[in-house]
Amino acid sequence: MTLSKLPKMNIVVVGHVDHGKSTLIGRLLADTHSLPQGKLEQVKAECRRHAKPFEYAFLLDALKDEQAQGITIDTARCFFKSKKRQYIIIDAPGHIEFLKNMISGAARAEAALLVIDAGEGIQENSRRHGYLLSMLGIRQVAICVNKMDLVEYRQEAFDKIEKEYRKFLKEIELTPKVFLPIAAREGENIINRPARMKWFQGPSLLEILDSFEKAPSPQDKPFRMPVQGIYKFTESGDTRRIFAGRVESGAVSVGDKVIFLPSNKRSTLKSIEGFNAPARKKISAGYSAGVTLTEQIYINRGDILCKEGEPLPHVSSLMKVKVFWLGKKPMAMGKEYKLKSGTSAVPVRLKEIKRVLDASALTKLNKKIVERNDVAEVVLESSRPVAFDLSSELETTSRFVIVDEYDISGGGIIAEVVKDEQSPVREQISIRDQMWDFSVIDPEQRALRYGHQSKLILLTGSVGMDKKTIAKELEKILFETGIKTYFLPMGNLLRGLDAHVESHRASRREHIHHLGEIAHLFLDAGIIVVATASNLTDEELRELQEVTERDSIVIANVGKNNFHGPIVALDLSEKENPVKNARKIVGFLKEKKVLL
Amino acid sequence: MTHLEKLESQSVYILREAYSHFKNLAMLWSIGKDSTVLLWLARKAFFGHVPFPLVHIDTSFKIPEMIQFRDKLALEWNLNMVYGSNTQALQEKRTFPAGALTRLECCKTLKTDALVNTLSGKWPRYRLDHQTGAYVLDENKEPYTGVIVGVRADEEGSRSKERYFSPRDKQSDWAVGDQPPEFWNQFKTDFAPGTHIRIHPLLDWTELDIWEYIAAENIPVIPLYFDQGKGERYRSLGCYPCTFPVKSTAQNVQEIIEELKTGKFKDIAERSGRAQDKEDSGGLETLRRSGYM
Known part of the structure; x- marks a missing residue:
């Protein structure tokens, strides 16, 4: 099928199984030509051949699998047009088994039609899908009360459903555009005003669709560009x-000061790159872009490129979120998962379950796990800090x-930042770097001149x-191969810089912080620092990572x-000869190309 | 943003995600207009470079201009070009043109089997040597775990069920009833050993979008798509025994666009010139599950 130049809009049709979604779409396709x-005639002929009554839903059931099961299993994409625009209409399955397909379809939609059977009334998935639409951020929703023919087109039947469902939508903070009585099978109130429901003043479904608006591009919001990759095609002479x-939101121009989060590195935008495209000085939301910077900083995929002077994302390893769970296995406490947000991927654990909602009833369940098709509010803890915005x-x-x-077993939106233990440190470091x-x-x-990157080699372990001895041997080997290196045991710090700080348990944190700040200076000077510290805890290490660089x-x-x-990058045995251990570290540095 | 700019941006995003996640990534290039647009989008995504091999399945029955076109662009654009084929079946003359197989069986033998075994590295792969311009045996026998394919959702019934990132099991089978969830541009990039992922950056494009993009970007396409004065042209390209030209006097990209928008092809399926589609109503889907493009 070929399409004209009309603007496009993605629409999803959701609702409980057998409430008539496919029939509604079949009708829209047929009635708008x-x-x-030959498709309509072909399907009608097939029905005659098999001696079964024709249904509009058959138009969509092209796949063998679907026909075998008698239910729509996936978000078929089909195109349909009005005078105003063309719609890419996604038929989302209503069967609970296929919630993952419903979400895959609905997440792409700019507007939604939620279908409720006038005879059967509000069912489990009428509510569940409503809740998910709200979570997926779909703001333009029309509620279609279908099969009005089954209730003799009576207004009371329609009013009853509208009243009850409006109450539910209010609880989940979703405001529908309109409630419509329709009879898809009979073509009532689809493209024309209804002939058999004079009590309804309109508009028709097609008019409603045409009244939906394109979501504004988030151009006026703060600039965010999650980094997909850092490319250098040197072999091809580039x-x-x-x-x-x-660019997910906002805009950025050449010359703007930028910052990468969570790694907290800063630079200035030097150029915007492209291929077979005119030179640009500015890029904005929606474009897949590429930029170069004035300073050669090292960052990884997953960081978000942001603009200084604008509101920045939050950085934390704790976040309060709303999730929906699709996994065959429930989401359980203690188990390690992977959180993918933007282009970042970090290990994450479920720290606390605030409440589990049965989306179909919106009642609070007292559960210790989040099961398939559940919606829940939980606190997640990632193993390293993540940069994110809040859904609001x-x-x-x-x-x-x-x-x-x-x-992919679940999805969600971040509702609140929860400060983690490193939050104050992160704030101080952010100001320092700024x-x-x-x-x-x-x-x-510096690295090119010295022949190596700067690094903090931190030897730790129990008292x-x-x-x-390993540290000193390592310093010696490195020094003898011309590397700029320095041995820095924690003890020297305590007797020098920190001599005035009382040596008790409470000041341990201060010592760690100072070790980090001193290492930060050495790193900035391009040196490989070989430090030792006993009994480092996870949290102390996190602090060092914040103060220097991860x-x-x-x-x-x-x-x-x-x-x-x-x-831990390297596990060393205390029984091994210290020189051998030191060589092992050198091998690691060569492998990781720290030594160029 | 224009409609084409949005499509381009999404395809580029998908290509870059694929490149970040798959160490053994390859792109299938059938030399047709869709996969040539896909190749162009890769050059967009990677700023003029194509950082993964392009794989072509040579059935030996391809229209000869297709192979010439392939090698010309491969040399010009510095592509890592690889081809594979079912040499045994060809030697034993187990093909439709030799009268031994039906059209669909021939597709399975020369395309599906060759594709599956070329991707897995079981059968030899031949790589273009840019110094000599000839193909040499490729020493890399590692299976490709990510395979980028230029299918579109509007082409054919079964294709409208696809995901951007679609897993295939050890037998390259596609579990159409059990597709992974895909939303918010988060794709299935984790996969069990032995399985692989098909990546579909053109899923949202229509035939008209493809031609409009070719016009906007001035992308080279094989002249078989244009009428050379005989009043016919190819609308879809494949093997010459099973692909027939359509009656058309469109001589350039603009005329094709006009023809698609307003002319006689407005409501006629693109693959109407592909004979194998007509043998069995679910034929393509059956083939597709086993890996046919």
Whole structure:
């Protein structure tokens, strides 16, 4: 089927199974003459051949699987047009089994029709789908009370459903555009005003569809570009270092000061790159872009590129979210999942279940797990900080999915930031970096001159494990190969810079912070620092990561590893010869291309 | 943003996501207009480069201009070009043109079987040597775990059920009834060993979008799509024994666009010139589940 130049709109049709979604769509296709030539006659002929009555829903049931099961299993995409525009109409399945398909379809929609059977009334999925539409951020919803022919087109039947469903929608904060009485099978109130429901003043379904508006592009919101990749195609003779991603909101121009979060690195936009496209000085929401920067900073995929001076995303490892769960296995406490938000992916755990809602009834369930098709409010804890917006501020960057093993098993929106233990440190570091007076020599130049990147090699492990001998051997090997390196045991710090700080348990945190700040200076100077500290905890390590930079620390643990999660880069045995252990670290640095 | 700009942006986003997640990524290039647009979009996504191999399945019955066109662009655009084929079936003359198989069986043998075994690395792959311009045996035998394909949802019934990232099991089978969820541009990028993912960046494009984009970007396409004065042209390209030209006097991209919008092809399916589609009403879907493009 070919389409004209009319504007397009994605529409989803949802509702309980057998409430007539496919019939409604079949009607729209047929009555607006949007079917391919001969299709209607072909399906009618097939029905005659099999001696079964023709139904408009058959027009959509093209697939063998579907016909075998007698239910729509997936979000078939079909096109249909009015005088005003063309609609890509998505037939979402109503069967509970296929909630994942309903969400896949509905998430792409700009508007929704929710179908309720006038005879059967509001059913489980009428409510569930309503709730999901609200969570998916679909604001333009028309409620179609279908099969009015089954209730003799009586207004009371319609009014009763409208009253009851409006009450439910109010609870979930969804305001529908309109309630419409229709009879899809009979073609009542589809493209024309109803002949048999004179009590209804209109509009018709087609008029309603045409009254929906395109969602405004989030151009006037703060700039967000999640980084998809950092490209350098040197083998093909291209020396550009391009940060690629799609602008999800806002706009940015050449010369703007930018910041990457959560890594908190800053630079200035040097150019906007493209292929077979005119040169641009500005890019805005919707475009897949590529930019180069004036300073050569190291960041990874997953960071969000933002603009300084605008409201920035939140950064935390704790967040309060609303989730819907689609996984075959329930979402359980303690289990590790993967949180994918924008282009970032981090390990995450369920920290607390605030409440589980049975979406169909909106009652609060007292559950310790989130099961398939449940909707819940929970607190998630990620193993490293994530940058995100709240759903009330910026929709796109507040959304996430959760991967269980190989499968996307849930999705949701971030409703609130929960401050984690590192939040105050992060704030201080953010101000430090913002005010920092940078040297004109950038880190890449230093690395090229010195023949290595700067790194903090942190040897840790329990008291009694000999870390210092390994550290000294490592410093020696590195020094002898011309590397700029320095041995920094925690003890020296305590007797020097921190001599005035009382040495008791409470000031341990301060010592750690100082170690981080000193290492930060050495790193900025391009040096490989070999530090030792005993009994480091997870939280202390997180603090060091905040104060320096996540990627600039290599943790080598001697003896038993007491950390939770995969933070340790190298596990060293205390029984091994210290020189061999030191060589092992050198090998690691070569492998990771720290030594160029 | 215009309609074409939106389509382009989404396809580029998908291509970059694929590139970030799959170490062994390949793009299927049938030399037709759709996969040539796909190739162009890859150059858009990666700023003039194509950082993964392009795989072509050569049935030996392709219209000869297609192979010439393939190698010309591969050299010009510095493409990592790879082809595979079912050499055994060809040697044993187990084909439709030799009278041994039906059209559909022939598609399965020369396309599906060749594709599955070329992707898995079981059968030899041949790589274009840019120094000599000749094809040499490719030493890389690793299976491709991500395969980018230029299918569109509007082409054919079964295709409207696809996802952008669609998993295939060890036998390359497509579980059409059990597709993973896909929303908010989060795709299925985690997969069990032995399985692979098909990636479909053109899913939202229509035939008309393709031609309008070709016009807007001035993308080279094979001249078989245009009437060369005989009053006929190909609307869809395949093997010459099973692909027939349609009556049309469209001689350039603009005329094709006009013809699609207002002319006689307005309501006629694109693949009407592909004979294998007509043998069995569910034929394409059956083939598709086993990996046919």
